[in-house]
Amino acid sequence: MSxxxxxxxxxxxxxxxxxxxxxxxxxxxxxxxxxxxMVSSCHAKCIAPRYTDGELNKGEMVCIDRxxxxxNEVQKKVGEKIQSRGNPGAGGAAPGPMxx
Amino acid sequence: MSxxxxxxxxxxxxxxxxxxxxxxxxxxxxxxxxxxxMVSSCHAKCIAPRYTDGELNKGEMVCIDRxxxxxNEVQKKVGEKIQSRGNPGAGGAAPGPMxx
Amino acid sequence: MSxxxxxxxxxxxxxxxxxxxxxxxxxxxxxxxxxxxMVSSCHAKCIAPRYTDGELNKGEMVCIDRxxxxxNEVQKKVGEKIQSRGNPGAGGAAPGPMxx
Amino acid sequence: MDxxxxxxxxxxxxxxxxxxxxxxxxxxxxxxxxxxxxxxxxNDFTSKALSSKEETCVMSCTEKFFKHSERxxxxxxxxxxxxxxxAQKPS
Amino acid sequence: MDxxxxxxxxxxxxxxxxxxxxxxxxxxxxxxxxxxxxxxxxNDFTSKALSSKEETCVMSCTEKFFKHSERxxxxxxxxxxxxxxxAQKPS
Amino acid sequence: MDxxxxxxxxxxxxxxxxxxxxxxxxxxxxxxxxxxxxxxxxNDFTSKALSSKEETCVMSCTEKFFKHSERxxxxxxxxxxxxxxxAQKPS
Numbered sequence: 081m082s083x084x085x086x087x088x089x090x091x092x093x094x095x096x097x098x099x100x101x102x103x104x105x106x107x108x109x110x111x112x113x114x115x116x117x118m119v120s121s122c123h124a125k126c127i128a129p130r131y132t133d134g135e136l137n138k139g140e141m142v143c144i145d146r147x148x149x150x151x152n153e154v155q156k157k158v159g160e161k162i163q164s165r166g167n168p169g170a171g172g173a174a175p176g177p178m179x180x
Numbered sequence: 181m182s183x184x185x186x187x188x189x190x191x192x193x194x195x196x197x198x199x200x201x202x203x204x205x206x207x208x209x210x211x212x213x214x215x216x217x218m219v220s221s222c223h224a225k226c227i228a229p230r231y232t233d234g235e236l237n238k239g240e241m242v243c244i245d246r247x248x249x250x251x252n253e254v255q256k257k258v259g260e261k262i263q264s265r266g267n268p269g270a271g272g273a274a275p276g277p278m279x280x
Numbered sequence: 281m282s283x284x285x286x287x288x289x290x291x292x293x294x295x296x297x298x299x300x301x302x303x304x305x306x307x308x309x310x311x312x313x314x315x316x317x318m319v320s321s322c323h324a325k326c327i328a329p330r331y332t333d334g335e336l337n338k339g340e341m342v343c344i345d346r347x348x349x350x351x352n353e354v355q356k357k358v359g360e361k362i363q364s365r366g367n368p369g370a371g372g373a374a375p376g377p378m379x380x
Numbered sequence: 381m382d383x384x385x386x387x388x389x390x391x392x393x394x395x396x397x398x399x400x401x402x403x404x405x406x407x408x409x410x411x412x413x414x415x416x417x418x419x420x421x422x423n424d425f426t427s428k429a430l431s432s433k434e435e436t437c438v439m440s441c442t443e444k445f446f447k448h449s450e451r452x453x454x455x456x457x458x459x460x461x462x463x464x465x466x467a468q469k470p471s
Numbered sequence: 472m473d474x475x476x477x478x479x480x481x482x483x484x485x486x487x488x489x490x491x492x493x494x495x496x497x498x499x500x501x502x503x504x505x506x507x508x509x510x511x512x513x514n515d516f517t518s519k520a521l522s523s524k525e526e527t528c529v530m531s532c533t534e535k536f537f538k539h540s541e542r543x544x545x546x547x548x549x550x551x552x553x554x555x556x557x558a559q560k561p562s
Numbered sequence: 563m564d565x566x567x568x569x570x571x572x573x574x575x576x577x578x579x580x581x582x583x584x585x586x587x588x589x590x591x592x593x594x595x596x597x598x599x600x601x602x603x604x605n606d607f608t609s610k611a612l613s614s615k616e617e618t619c620v621m622s623c624t625e626k627f628f629k630h631s632e633r634x635x636x637x638x639x640x641x642x643x644x645x646x647x648x649a650q651k652p653s
Contacts (some may be wrong), residue, residue, distance in 0.1 A: 101575060104565070108583065110498045116590075118638065123627070132618075134624075136629050136630065148641070149519040149641070150513050150520075151505070157526060157533075158504050196484055204477075213411050222543055231508075231511065234538070235538070242425075246425045248550065249546070249550070253429070262410060302582070305397060306589070313589075317597045323445070324601070326448075327444060331421065331441040334440045335447070342607075345451075346609065347452075348456055348459065350604050350607070350610065350616075353612045358599065358624050361621060361624045
């Protein structure tokens with residue numbers, strides 16, 4: 081998640097830089113969310129919903145590998161597109177319910 | 181979200197009324213959730229999943245405007261219905277997994 | 281959620297055992313999530329999406345009862361399967377985005 | 381759930397959390413119903429106002445969703461009560 | 472939303488929370504677009520690289536999703552402004 | 563993820579959070595599998611007990627879902643390792 085870049089300064093006295101930790105948690109949540117959606121999309125694309133046994137067959141395995149690769153490429157392309165639109169990530173102009 | 185009405189009193193010493201802030205966060209989250217679902221529903225209703233270019237066409241634009249309007253009306257009707265059923269919002273009798 | 285078993289010790293000074301409370305919140309969230317998914321699955325299986333009146337008919341009522349029962353059985357079977365695979369719950373080897 | 385191991389400070393704290401969660405659950409239920417009933421009932425976007433047919437559909441859908449959730453809740457509570465009773469028998 | 476009843480400490484605190492939420496909303500939007508556009512555009516898994524047709528589709532899908540969200544946001548803001556004006560008339 | 567800029571108090575705190583998140587992820591995975599495999603395997607509500615055919619389906623579906631997730635996880639880790647290596651080359 082490359083554009084989660086710059087750490088913001090500021091701390092809280094007890095030796096914990098809470099901003100840095102918050103940032104790390106956001107990054108962790110983002111990667112987990114991204115991964116879970118990829119698992120779900122690739123399951124829908126590659127695994128036939130007839131369950132006669134628990135093994136992945138050859139075709140499914142190849143499909144999963146390509147699916148992960150494509151999903152990752154799509155993630156990059158969409159990220160570039162968003163950045164070129166001028167949404168700088170933090171505090172960005174994502175279309176939301178209000179102007180805040 | 182009209183029935184998010186009455187502010188509950190009580191504070192916490194450091195000049196922050198945490199109940200009031202909690203309430204504001206809940207309201208914010210609720211509006212955001214509502215908005216995101218509307219975006220998703222209207223996308224499914226109005227945008228054909230063939231992507232040859234990035235522009236909204238006339239028909240899609242008109243559809244979106246009507247969709248937002250209808251979604252909002254449905255939100256009001258459902259809200260009225262829920263209130264007439266006697267679910268007072270906070271601590272309400274929403275059917276949940278347990279009686280608490 | 282039987283494998284949410286053992287309470288972890290440790291506290292925080294003000295009379296609140298935060299680990300115990302965290303555990304209880306996790307349990308509450310888990311049951312709520314499980315219940316909401318069951319409501320949604322059984323709605324899709326049992327309720328025809330034509331809404332001419334607001335009453336459940338006999339067939340729908342019977343279907344709901346059986347659906348809840350089956351959903352619960354599936355939950356147990358999947359839980360047993362997961363445990364036999366050696367995922368001990370906390371800190372388990374759930375396939376995640378990273379090895380941590 | 382079993383809060384018997386909680387002291388009174390913990391119970392007070394837990395009750396506040398549960399109250400807040402009930403509020404959030406209620407709001408999510410509300411958003412769910414709006415989404416589900418809109419998706420099922422509204423398919424004509426030649427007008428921006430709800431037709432009377434759509435309104436009837438939304439009202440029935442809402443009522444039915446509540447009755448459905450309540451029935452699922454009752455059955456689920458029965459199953460949990462049975463499981464609890466079974467778990468306490470041997471001790 | 473109306474923060475007029477907030478003192479300055481509360482406003483500072485609220486602004487920090489809102490800033491954090493905007494970041495999270497943005498990241499969720501990003502994940503949503505990736506998921507939706509991947510699902511709509513990628514159906515051929517005979518190769519591991521995006522075809523140029525798939526890439527065009529993903530770019531159009533992304534651009535269109537933004538334009539869609541912005542239009543929904545504008546209409547929604549108008550409805551809220553109308554509702555706010557109507558609510559303040561009688562007082 | 564890179565925690566090299568963290569002091570030891572921050573690392574201890576972060577580890578507790580990660581442990582808690584792993585627990586939550588695991589529970590969500592469990593709920594996801596139940597939902598997905600129930601939806602795929604159970605379509606006959608003329609009886610309240612799982613048929614042996616349904617049970618076989620649920621068991622295969624669960625096993626397959628795990629194998630699928632693990633494979634996705636391995637490929638994803640490889641991609642991340644490649645990206646990390648590429649990012650560190652110029653510096």
